[in-house]
Amino acid sequence: MSGDPICSVRDLKKHYPITRGLLRREVGRVRAVDGVSFDVERGEALGIVGESGSGKTTTAHTVLGLEEPTAGEVRFDGEPVSELTGEERDAFRRRAQLIVQDPNDALDPRMTVGEAVAEPLRIHGLDDAERRNAIVADILERVGLSGDDADRYPHEFSGGEKQRISIARALVVSPDLIVADEPTSALDARVRSEILDLLDRIRREFDIAVLFVSHDLDVIRRSCDRVAVMYLGEIVERGATDSVLADPAHPYTRVLLSSVPSLDPTDRELGRPLTDTVPNPSDPPSGCRFHPRCPDVIPPADLSVSESTWRAIAGFRFSVQAGELPEAAVGDPESETGTGGDRAGEGRTAATVRRAVGLAEELPDPDAEAAVEDAAAALAAGDVDAADETLAAAFTSVCEREAPAAVDRPADAGAERVTTGTVSCLRHGRSGSAEAVRPDGDAETEN
Numbered sequence: 001m002s003g004d005p006i007c008s009v010r011d012l013k014k015h016y017p018i019t020r021g022l023l024r025r026e027v028g029r030v031r032a033v034d035g036v037s038f039d040v041e042r043g044e045a046l047g048i049v050g051e052s053g054s055g056k057t058t059t060a061h062t063v064l065g066l067e068e069p070t071a072g073e074v075r076f077d078g079e080p081v082s083e084l085t086g087e088e089r090d091a092f093r094r095r096a097q098l099i100v101q102d103p104n105d106a107l108d109p110r111m112t113v114g115e116a117v118a119e120p121l122r123i124h125g126l127d128d129a130e131r132r133n134a135i136v137a138d139i140l141e142r143v144g145l146s147g148d149d150a151d152r153y154p155h156e157f158s159g160g161e162k163q164r165i166s167i168a169r170a171l172v173v174s175p176d177l178i179v180a181d182e183p184t185s186a187l188d189a190r191v192r193s194e195i196l197d198l199l200d201r202i203r204r205e206f207d208i209a210v211l212f213v214s215h216d217l218d219v220i221r222r223s224c225d226r227v228a229v230m231y232l233g234e235i236v237e238r239g240a241t242d243s244v245l246a247d248p249a250h251p252y253t254r255v256l257l258s259s260v261p262s263l264d265p266t267d268r269e270l271g272r273p274l275t276d277t278v279p280n281p282s283d284p285p286s287g288c289r290f291h292p293r294c295p296d297v298i299p300p301a302d303l304s305v306s307e308s309t310w311r312a313i314a315g316f317r318f319s320v321q322a323g324e325l326p327e328a329a330v331g332d333p334e335s336e337t338g339t340g341g342d343r344a345g346e347g348r349t350a351a352t353v354r355r356a357v358g359l360a361e362e363l364p365d366p367d368a369e370a371a372v373e374d375a376a377a378a379l380a381a382g383d384v385d386a387a388d389e390t391l392a393a394a395f396t397s398v399c400e401r402e403a404p405a406a407v408d409r410p411a412d413a414g415a416e417r418v419t420t421g422t423v424s425c426l427r428h429g430r431s432g433s434a435e436a437v438r439p440d441g442d443a444e445t446e447n
């Protein structure tokens with residue numbers, strides 16, 4: 001890797017308007033990508049990882065010019081993509097290729113494999129059919145197929161072979177960047193491994209940069225030099241893949257790594273998320289967007305309870321807010337019977353609610369105790385809104401007030417390099433603090 005990055009993304013935003021009525025009045029915006037910056041170095045594999053809806057595909061499509069950015073800039077080989085026209089635009093389309101999850105989306109069933117792989121060559125001006133055929137045969141062999149496969153049709157191939165054909169189609173025009181959007185999600189484990197090996201081999205052989213988009217940390221671990229972790233349209237952590245995955249600094253990265261679905265929203269074991277619901281990107285949470293689901297949300301400064309009690313309180317609070325409490329903790333005045341044989345207003349009391357949310361013991365902090373008791377009593381009476389308000393008034397975290405800036409990830413113990421990427425979490429640095437670094441601060445510190 002040397003020289004300037006092949007692709008630079010700065011403060012990229014892609015918002016989709018939500019419209020209503022005949023006049024299509026804009027009533028809101030889905031902030032699919034909301035201020036993302038990164039570089040893809042020549043020949044490197046960069047992974048973007050995050051759960052469904054975090055904005056990975058929108059980022060990938062905007063990088064490729066398939067979506068118009070709402071704000072920010074994408075530069076390819078130093079040139080702003082939005083300003084490319086004519087031949088330069090054509091060259092960009094050749095040099096930056098997309099591989100999608102389902103190869104059937106990329107292959108026309110009526111075209112032979114040879115025609116499909118040759119098509120990009122024809123579009124980009126190679127008129128000599130004999131020469132095209134020779135290139136196609138060569139490329140098919142390089143992706144592990146045979147030159148004779150050119151005369152067959154896509155339906156004659158397995159899923160893995162079809163993905164090899166779409167890789168051949170991308171490779172045939174000598175790209176500098178391949179964007180691979182969940183390229184192996186539809187494949188079984190053995191084939192997945194073969195396709196990842198193939199992508200790795202062609203990346204090294206042809207010095208092509210690959211931007212991997214995946215929800216699967218194993219794919220990223222195996223294939224990427226660096227990783228950027230996305231949550232609700234933002235990058236929350238980035239760095240060398242080995243360091244980030246061995247020693248994640250952001251609670252969200254830790255949750256992804258231990259992503260065992262929890263049926264109990266108050267279960268904080270293993271750093272599981274507080275709530276299962278991903279917030280709506282048209283109305284993201286204030287401050288740190290991860291705070292309602294964060295196992296490490298920062299306690300209010302004046303609260304004097306143990307860390308584990310704080311976790312239970314925060315679990316209680318954000319589960320009430322998300323409407324994800326265990327049934328045993330919510331009274332329903334409309335209903336005659338409750339869960340576990342309780343009758344609403346009879347069996348359910350503040351004490352049963354507190355037991356259900358892991359806060360049965362009296363708290364040492366009198367203000368906290370009063371707030372938890374009041375909220376539990378409100379829930380026992382079926383008044384979720386009152387419980388929500390009481391908890392919000394008593395337990396406001398800095399994480400819901402301040403948006404974290406990207407700061408240097410803590411250095412690995414004993415590591416020679418001081419910096420191994422950035423993390424956006426108030427546990428590591430307050431917004432506007434001296435520690436804050438620019439959002440794309442990984443590029444020059446890691447390589």
Ligand SMILES: Nc1ncnc2c1ncn2[C@@H]1O[C@H](COP(=O)(O)OP(=O)(O)OP(=O)(O)O)[C@@H](O)[C@H]1O
Nearest residue numbers: 016030032050051052053054055056057058059281
């Ligand atoms: N054309 C669109 N119009 C409105 N909202 C959209 C559009 N495309 C994506 N979104 C929304 O933007 C958010 C990010 O979607 P995106 O597909 O980029 O996420 P993702 O991380 O790639 O998830 P997945 O793995 O499920 O594709 C989601 O809330 C999605 O519903």
